[in-house]
Each structure stands twice: as C-alpha cells, then as structure tokens.
Amino acid sequence: MNPNILPHVVYVDPGQREWADSVLARIESSVGQLPEVKVLDDALPTVSMSEGKRAWILTEKKGHWIKKCPGTTNFVCCTYFILNLGEGCAFDCSYCYLQGYLNQPRIKLYGNISSCVQELDETFSNASDKLAYRVGTGEYMDSLALDPWLDQHRGLMSLFKQRPEHALEIKTKSHHVDHLLNLGPASNIIFSWSIAPPRQQQKYEKDTSTIEERLTAARRVLDHGFRVSFNLDPIIVDTEAELEGLRSFITELNRMFADVDQEIPFSMGTVRISQSLKDTMLDRWASEDIAYLFDEMMPQADGKMRYGFSRRAKLYATVLATVQKPFQPTLCMESKAMWEKVFGAHPKQLSAQNFFFSMKKTESSLSSK
Numbered sequence: 525m526n527p528n529i530l531p532h533v534v535y536v537d538p539g540q541r542e543w544a545d546s547v548l549a550r551i552e553s554s555v556g557q558l559p560e561v562k563v564l565d566d567a568l569p570t571v572s573m574s575e576g577k578r579a580w581i582l583t584e585k586k587g588h589w590i591k592k593c594p595g596t597t598n599f600v601c602c603t604y605f606i607l608n609l610g611e612g613c614a615f616d617c618s619y620c621y622l623q624g625y626l627n628q629p630r631i632k633l634y635g636n637i638s639s640c641v642q643e644l645d646e647t648f649s650n651a652s653d654k655l656a657y658r659v660g661t662g663e664y665m666d667s668l669a670l671d672p673w674l675d676q677h678r679g680l681m682s683l684f685k686q687r688p689e690h691a692l693e694i695k696t697k698s699h700h701v702d703h704l705l706n707l708g709p710a711s712n713i714i715f716s717w718s719i720a721p722p723r724q725q726q727k728y729e730k731d732t733s734t735i736e737e738r739l740t741a742a743r744r745v746l747d748h749g750f751r752v753s754f755n756l757d758p759i760i761v762d763t764e765a766e767l768e769g770l771r772s773f774i775t776e777l778n779r780m781f782a783d784v785d786q787e788i789p790f791s792m793g794t795v796r797i798s799q800s801l802k803d804t805m806l807d808r809w810a811s812e813d814i815a816y817l818f819d820e821m822m823p824q825a826d827g828k829m830r831y832g833f834s835r836r837a838k839l840y841a842t843v844l845a846t847v848q849k850p851f852q853p854t855l856c857m858e859s860k861a862m863w864e865k866v867f868g869a870h871p872k873q874l875s876a877q878n879f880f881f882s883m884k885k886t887e888s889s890l891s892s893k
C-alpha cells in the first residue's frame with residue numbers, strides 16, 4: 525500500500541468517533557504513527573487542492589445513498605446507479621474531472637455504511653423481480669484507494685453476495701484488494717480497473733498504483749471468483765510512439781488474460797476536458813504535466829473538448845484491431861454516431877453480446893432522490 529496517500533490531518537465528526545478510531549488505528553498500524561487529529565467544526569482553514577488531498581474529513585452521510593447516474597447529455601448512457609461513499613480522491617491524475625467539480629479540496633469520507641447497506645437491502649426487496657440494479661462506488665472517489673484503512677466495502681460486498689441478481693462495481697486505480705479477497709467468490713461483484721499504457725500512468729496519474737500492480741491485482745481478484753472489467757480511459761495519444769505504446773500495451777493485456785474463460789468488459793474513451801476543468805488544470809499543473817491539453821481538441825455536444833471525430837474513431841479502430849478475447853470492447857461517453865462508426869450498430873442493438881447491457885432489465889425509471 526502506498527503510504528504517500530495517507531493524510532497529514534484528519535477532521536473527525538463526533539458522531540463518527542467510533543469508526544474514526546478504527547480508521548486511525550489502521551493508519552497507525554500501517555505507518556507507525558498517527559496523523560494530526562482534530563474535531564470537525566465549521567471553521568476549516570483554507571487549503572489548496574494539493575493540500576486537501578492529505579486532509580480527510582471523517583463524517584456521516586445524510587439523506588439517501590443510492591442515486592441514478594445522470595449520464596452525459598447527448599451521449600450514450602449505460603444506466604447505472606451511484607453510491608457515494610465519499611467525495612475526493614487521494615490520487616492526483618492531471619485530467620481528473622473532480623478537480624473542476626468538487627467545491628471543497630479535502631477528502632470527505634462517510635462512516636455510516638450500515639445505513640447504506642440497509643437502504644440498498646430495502647431497495648432490492650422492493651424492486652420488481654424483473655429488475656437488476658448495477659451500482660458503482662467510484663464516481664466521486666476512487667473506490668479502493670483508501671479502503672484498506674476505511675473498510676467501507678466489506679459490508680456492501682457481503683450484501684451483494686446475498687443478492688446475486690444485482691451487481692456491485694468497484695472502480696479503482698489502486699491494487700488494494702487483499703483485504704477483500706476472502707469475500708469471494710461472487711460473480712456479481714465486479715472490480716473495474718482504469719488502465720493505460722504504463723508511460724501514461726507515470727506521466728499523468730500521480731500517486732496511483734502502477735499498471736503492473738493493477739493488472740496483478742486483477743488476476744488475484746479473478747482467481748478468487750470475482751469478475752473484472754477494464755476501462756481504457758482516458759486514451760491520450762499525441763505521437764506515433766504513443767500509438768505504438770498503446771498497441772504494445774494491449775498486446776500484453778491479451779497475453780496476460782488469454783486463459784480467462786469469461787468475458788471481460790473493456791470500455792474505451794478518449795480524453796475529455798470541460799472548460800472549468802481546463803482552467804483548474806492550467807492553475808495546478810506545469811505545462812509538461814498536461815501536454816495533451818495543448819493538443820488539438822474540439823468542443824462536443826456535451827460541452828467537453830475531445831479529439832475530433834475521425835481521430836477518435838481511428839484510435840478506437842486501432843484498439844479494436846488489437847484487442848482479443850476474452851475482452852468485450854464497448855465505448856464510454858461516446859455519441860451514437862461514434863458507436864455506429866466503430867461497431868456498426870447502436871449499443872442497444874449489441875445488448876445481447878454485452879455483459880453490462882445484458883443483465884436483467886435495469887430500473888431506468890427510478891428518479892434521482
């Protein structure tokens with residue numbers, strides 16, 4: 525585990541004191557010392573985003589946990605529900621959308637997970653038996669970066685083991701899986717890794733686990749009876765050498781997972797930057813850390829900048845020409861036109877082939893709470 529991502533200061537909500545004590549004890553046993561601990565009150569000093577990544581707020585989530593993913597305007601949505609176990613990430617990817625999205629720099633983390641498990645259990649009990657929920661915990665944080673210390677996923681995974689008709693997706697750029705392996709097997713729990721050619725990880729994904737560590741963790745998770753998926757996202761390719769690096773990386777992936785006898789969902793998306801994110805990136809990073817930002821990109825229907833249509837299509841075609849079974853490629857946050865260009869069909873027409881679209885009908889009528 526990477527001790528560099530541990531906090532320098534922890535603010536504790538008195539209502540979560542018991543959970544906070546267990547989190548602090550695990551930190552102390554990892555690194556032999558405690559961070560500074562303060563009682564949470566309204567007067568938090570101003571800190572930069574980088575300082576905020578080493579300041580945790582251990583508190584309680586109020587209100588409902590399960591929300592429908594809002595998707596992205598004019599882009600194809602995969603129907604999905606979000607469980608927000610916290611906000612903010614200890615990793616520091618230069619392209620991270622959270623930089624332009626969250627309104628405070630510290631990492632807010634919720635300890636009342638038993639109420640989350642209870643809400644999910646009730647939701648599942650009240651759902652029609654034709655419905656399957658696909659629920660992910662990695663929307664506003666990395667699911668597993670801090671989980672060895674927070675212990676937020678164990679109770680959720682135990683619930684999903686008893687509810688095999690619903691799926692839990694755990695999204696991460698870490699390799700922190702050891703503490704969860706003994707909960708397997710559970711084929712409805714999917715560990716989902718964001719991956720990239722190793723050089724891209726080194727350049728743009730500060731403090732994250734290396735690609736080798738992630739892929740080794742994925743193998744271990746598979747060996748313990750869970751499912752895995754990969755997100756090749758964001759694809760950042762500026763030069764011929766980087767394109768060749770992408771091909772070699774996928775060839776290596778093919779080799780590492782060739783013996784897996786189940787489908788591995790494999791989504792692809794190219795880099796996308798909103799105007800507010802761009803402004804934050806220019807403030808936070810030296811130009812060599814965000815060289816791709818100065819590449820040619822065009823505004824798209826959702827207001828974000830992406831590579832142009834034909835350049836994106838060419839990148840996806842390169843991946844498709846290289847990736848082999850057991851990977852099942854899809855696109856992430858792309859237009860119907862791009863789906864048709866790359867796959868010759870809209871995703872709904874491909875549904876029978878795709879794990880994510882082929883579970884029982886996902887409840888799309890549940891409104892955001």
Ligand code: SF4
Pocket residue numbers: 613614615616617619620621622664665666697732
């Ligand atoms: S791991 Fe994900 S959430 Fe964390 S900084 Fe990177 S992109 Fe953002």
